[in-house]
Amino acid sequence: MAFRRIPCCISRNATLTRERIYCKNAARTYYTYSPEPFHPLPNRAPVWRTADEAVTVIKSHDKVFVHGAAATPIPLLEAMAKHGLKSGVKHVEVMHIHTEGEAIYSRPEYEGVFRSNSLFIGPNVRSAVNEGRADFIPIFLSEIPLLFRRNLVQLDVALISVSPPDKHGFCTLGPSVDCTRAAVQNAKVIIGLINPNMPRTFGDTAIHISHFDMMVEGDNELQAHEAPTLSEEEKRIGMHIAGNLVPDGATLQMGIGSIPDAVLAQLTHHRDLGVHTEMFSDKVMELVVNGCVTNAHKTIYTGKMVSSFVIGSPKLYKFLHNNPFVALLDVAYVNHTATIMQNPKVTAINSCIEVDFTGQVVSDSIGERMYSGVGGQVDFIRGAALGHDGLGKPIIAMPSTTAKGASKIVATLKPGAGVVTTRGHVHYIVTEYGIAHVFGKNLRQRAYELIRIAHPSHREELEKAAFERLKCMPSP
The missing domain is CATH 3.40.1080.10 (Glutaconate Coenzyme A-transferase)
Structure with missing residues (x-):
């Protein structure tokens, strides 16, 4: 050795x-x-x-x-x-x-x-x-x-x-x-x-x-994640978010997977982006190489990317080695709301499993079946919402349907489903059909906004379900 x-x-x-x-x-x-x-x-x-x-x-x-x-x-x-x-x-x-x-x-x-x-x-x-x-x-x-x-x-x-x-x-x-x-x-x-x-x-x-x-x-290779292949739906989600919700100088939080990668792929013409996130993967490294990420406007660790862990390809691990541009910090600090909210234009991009008309977000289970965990979604959704500059954007993104064609926007959650992000936390929900801004909206307005970005084949049945649940028609 x-x-x-x-x-x-x-x-x-x-x-x-x-x-x-x-x-x-x-x-x-x-x-x-x-x-x-x-x-x-x-x-x-x-x-x-x-x-x-x-x-x-x-x-x-x-x-x-x-x-x-x-x-x-x-x-x-x-x-x-x-x-x-x-x-x-x-x-x-x-x-x-x-x-x-x-x-x-x-x-x-x-x-x-x-x-x-x-x-x-x-x-x-x-x-x-x-x-x-x-x-x-x-x-x-x-x-x-x-x-x-x-x-x-x-x-x-x-x-x-x-x-x-x-x-x-x-x-x-x-x-x-x-x-x-x-x-x-x-x-x-x-x-x-x-x-x-x-x-x-x-x-x-x-x-x-x-x-x-x-x-x-030891001498074992680190476990690697290769970049996923993006679907057309995911690419459209990325375009909606990058083109409408991510300004130059934004401080980004994103996870791993298709939707974060779809957004990052659309940010190649953005400038002076910052990174303060619980984790990142290869697409962030590519933005650094292209000069899009400078961290110049960040308040917390100005000039440096902040994360608590990193996972991706062997190329990413080489990028990390002896690189003072990246600060890997204790997650109690990285994900603390009071830390997050100090950065400018905090843009938190997270995915989920399903959302109901009222804005309840299920992220850790499929009905009663446990799937992942609470993680840092609420940490960053809240930090973005409370940003000191008032320009933060808490974003939940998902394809409009499951792999089997079922709607991910639903009237009522599956029995046993766990709400990770509450209806009180939600601001933006994005599918391939657009952006629903539900912050400050009442229940029938939320239902209207969410049905508008649901898959067209499910919208009629969702309207009927919304009327049955709310006792009134969804309305803008």
Whole structure:
């Protein structure tokens, strides 16, 4: 490996037990305010182990935090799964936001050994959650760190990926800070997978190697997301938003997927855009390369893009490496409404599953079936609405129909559907048929605006349903 190991006073052949780690760490009494694993600790270094050796510290009933998104420490998870079956541990709780790759611990054969507890549901645990073999915590992304910092959840072990240490001994969290820094501050045992493929990043990413209890050498490629192919409907949504709702100098928030990419693809002639978002992907990088993103007018981190995590292609990870133009920060700060609202012309672009006539937005479930999570949608919808300059635009965008042709604009939500963004939060709703501005409008006006942007084949039945629900005709 290219990185330099720091010597440790414990020999490689020594038996490593939880008690030995606690003694060595003095229960982390060197932490004062909001334990911060940044400063170098004199005469302290991690124990180097293989992945199989390191995870043996995990015991029955432990709470284990797993670094997510592109930084998912897959070799540690594979080792943990083997350890679970071999050692006979029971009821280990695995906490995480969405992770990449296969979530081995959520397979049916691991029931009773591991139980996933998602803070945001990814595709790899969705079946387990809906089959009752895994759990889900509905929570705003901005508030996840509070679980750890207020000791509402006490973590026993944190499994994280980091870039190799520099000459001063500092590693970084690579493309994913999100809630991981708070988890590391809280965990009793920190196991780091040092991966030379992890980009070295700036912001709240640095952790000195002396704060790790164990280090494992890795060399796995980061999980990548290639850009989706855009449908004609999505392209029209992108044109509506870019052409009518995004001014020059806007501060952008967007997620990953087809609709955010459709909007970003239409912004190539915009100027002086800023980025303050919970995450971004390749299309944002392309706007930077084309000179569209300068961050020149931002109030928060002027001149820099701000995010809490990044996921995309290998090209994007190369763009991140040693790039001071990008600041990856703690999601409690990035997604805090009081932070967001200080930036100019905040334009928050989020997607959803369905919307009813009154403006209730369903984003985390399809009826009773859990699909994703609360995430940061409300954080940014509210931050854009309350922008100090009064020019923010909170936007919900979606195709007018599902893949099966059902209307996504409905009279009443499906039984069990979860409202993430309330009717009081909604300002703009966009489909391929146009823009509905519903802020300040009453129920019959909202129904009128939403039916106007519904698919034409559903408008007549929606009008009838609206009359039955509201006892009056939708009206402008």
